[in-house]
Amino acid sequence: MxxxxxxxxxxxxxxxxxxxxxxxxxxxxxxxxxxxxSPADGSTVATVPDSVSVTFxxxxxxxxxxxxxxxxxxxxxxxxxxxxxxxxxxxxxxxxAPAGKYTVEWRVASSDGHPINGTVTFTARAGSTTPGGGTGxxxxxxxxxxGAVPSAGTVAPGSSTTPEKTPDASExxxxxxxxxxxxxxxxxxxxxxxxxxxxxxxxxxESDDETAEE
Numbered sequence: 180m181x182x183x184x185x186x187x188x189x190x191x192x193x194x195x196x197x198x199x200x201x202x203x204x205x206x207x208x209x210x211x212x213x214x215x216x217s218p219a220d221g222s223t224v225a226t227v228p229d230s231v232s233v234t235f236x237x238x239x240x241x242x243x244x245x246x247x248x249x250x251x252x253x254x255x256x257x258x259x260x261x262x263x264x265x266x267x268x269x270x271x272x273x274x275x276a277p278a279g280k281y282t283v284e285w286r287v288a289s290s291d292g293h294p295i296n297g298t299v300t301f302t303a304r305a306g307s308t309t310p311g312g313g314t315g316x317x318x319x320x321x322x323x324x325x326g327a328v329p330s331a332g333t334v335a336p337g338s339s340t341t342p343e344k345t346p347d348a349s350e351x352x353x354x355x356x357x358x359x360x361x362x363x364x365x366x367x368x369x370x371x372x373x374x375x376x377x378x379x380x381x382x383x384x385e386s387d388d389e390t391a392e393e
Contacts, residue, residue, distance in 0.1 A: 211237040211289035218301035227256075227276040227307040231283050232269035233299065239268065239287040243294070246270035246286075251279045274309035 215234045218224050231248055241263055248256045248270060258273040268287060281303065286296040 210291060210293055210295055211235050211239060212295070213285070213297050216283070216299045218299075220299045221301070223302045223304065225303070226305045227272065227278070227281070227303040229307070229309055230269050230271045231299075232267050233283075233285050233297075235266045235268070235287070235289075237290045238266050239263070239289055239295075240292065242288060244268055244287045247284045248272055249282045249284070250277060251281075256281075272307065272309075274307055276303075276307040278303050278306045 212235065213233050214236050217232045217234075218228060231246065233246070244261045244263065246257060246261050246268065250256060256272045256276045258271045262269045262271075268285065270283075279302065281301055283299040283301070284296070285299070286294065289295050
């Protein structure tokens, strides 16, 4: 019976090791991340752009997306709702933005439903060239054609609103869980088959000993 116990202990150790590796690696790869921005973080541009954007490695969920663009005095120059095209989330700016340093605070729900956020800064040598008296999104159809996000305007800094997780076609399939289940099933089958063989071999040995004694 000792070999069987050793086999059970080895299989259990392998099972626990596999579970630790799979579940330990899953959270690290679950959340999306920002790959780039326009203007680039820390860059200096000639004039304040008409819009800013952040590009992600996967398409984030639309619900709850927001981008705020603050000047040096703390005024938010974001104009209207954010727009989403594939993996790019952009925000138009109000006309008349002055020269100076700007801080872009973005917040989206990653493709797995978890909220992520970040900050980008840039400096403009000159103010906005967009004529005053209007907004950068004067065309009624421009937002719809560019993928405007409904009911997802900018929020004040420090807002703790958490986007509700909604089903999304781009949400990655949890292959790590499937792999864990397959490995666990294989270990259990291997353990059962091997244990039965060991028990059968032990029974045959006992029968042979009884026959020899007779």
